[in-house]
Amino acid sequence: MGLGLLHFDGRIVDDDGRPLLESDDGEELMHVEPGVAVALGSRSMESPGTLYVTSRRVIWLSDADKGKWYAVDFLSLSLHAVSRDLETYPFPCIYTQVFDL
Template sequence: MVANIAAAANKLDIETDVSLTEAREVVLDTADEEELSSKYQDVEFVLGDDLNAGKGVLHLTTRRVVWVSSSSGGPAFALRYPQIVMHAVSRDPSSYAKPCIYLQLDEGSEDMAMGGGDDEEGGEGEEDAGDVSAEVRLVPSDESKVDDMFKVLCDCAALNPDSEVEGEGDFFFDEAEVMAGLDPSTRAAVMADRLADGMELGDGEEEDGANGAPEDLQELVGDDPSRFEDDEEEEEAQGANQAAGNGR
């Protein structure tokens, strides 16, 4: 089972060669300014629908989601935030038996999604790994930890914008689930920032001439500013001039 999970993780570009200390603590990448935000004991790591690596310690850092098996010599897995295209709290028993954090991963290339190309070693484990869906569930034994885990995950993900996509925000996620998982003060701050961004955009449009309308009108009018005057107004003006002439 562990071999199958490791093979499946490799297919989905999940890091399996995680640097650990002798005490099985995560070695942080100080060159990338990585810091530990929080960690949680007794969290199951489930890859796909049913590849369960057992219980371990979940480390949420400012750069990665790292899970380390509680078993001596057990596996460790690490994900960088840009690999996660959506994350949510799952409490639907029809989706999974226990409340958990659901992660949908970037499947990458078509070869990765289909299980990769020809492996040197081949073997039954690699073939089975090709069918795994690009999903991870983080299942704490203490269900009350789910919301706290989710909030920390959101906060850390926000520190890692996807530089390959412009104008799409910091991170791909299920926005409704994320907003629902935030505390009221944080949610209010996010909404205030978005409102301010919208107002700034509107101000910029006015400075450019209300979406360019005056410039477009000037181009149409050209050297004949009277071309759009009402015909009736012209007739009335002509009639007034004639009456004034007759009065003389």
């Protein structure tokens, strides 16, 4: 895992199944995208889950393994590229750049 990327074995969620936010520190939910698979570096792709983008973090919660989720705090988040080239990666995907703290 990259610097700043956190792996949690426990899922801390509210009654709706969403990750608990640090609302006391002003964190707000900005976007929710279900059905997102995550590939980190050269590791195999994780089964689909839900991607949450907050005002401070990117959080991914697995649908298949309720005890698996990743989170990263960021200073800046940008879309780097969209790829549909199946010779580069076996599925259409997006590449992002996360500038962490």
